[in-house]
Amino acid sequence: MTLRLYVSLWEHPGRADDLASFExxxxxxxxxxxxxxxxRDRVVDRLTDDPLEVQLIEMPDENALAAFLADPIRAALSRSYHRDVIIARTQLLRVKPVPRPSNGLGDA
Known part of the structure; x- marks a missing residue:
């Protein structure tokens, strides 16, 4: 089953450009x-606890997501970019599209 994921990312102070490069x-x-x-979007007019960046990602299934998260190249990038110094917080939400109404009200 196809997965849709919203990923929200918060940077450590002064590391916005580094977060973008790492991502x-x-x-x-x-x-x-x-x-x-x-x-992939950057949040504008941020409030105190808003993330810097949000992403919408689609993966074929849970196995593909697990393989991506465990990818040795991804792990090497995390080390070389010092991910923990750049990224303060990550939130991963599994989401699904909301069906459009069949009465035509959803058409713009």
Whole structure:
């Protein structure tokens, strides 16, 4: 079953550009595991506890997600970029699309 994931990322102070560079490298691995990046956005007008970046990712199934998370290249990138120094918090939410109403009200 296809998985949709919302990923929210918070940076340590002063590390916004480093977070973006790290995510550029890590997200490039998604296709190897059958994944797709559907959206990647930076939060504007942030409040105190808002993430810096949000991503919508699609993976073919739980096995593909597990393989992506355990990818040795991803682990090496985490070490070389010093992920724990860059990223303060990550939240991963499994989501599903909300069906559009069949009465035509959802059409714009």
């Amino acid at each position: 550029d490298a890590v997200l490039a691995l998604l296709p190897i595991h059958g994944g797709r990046l559907l959206a």
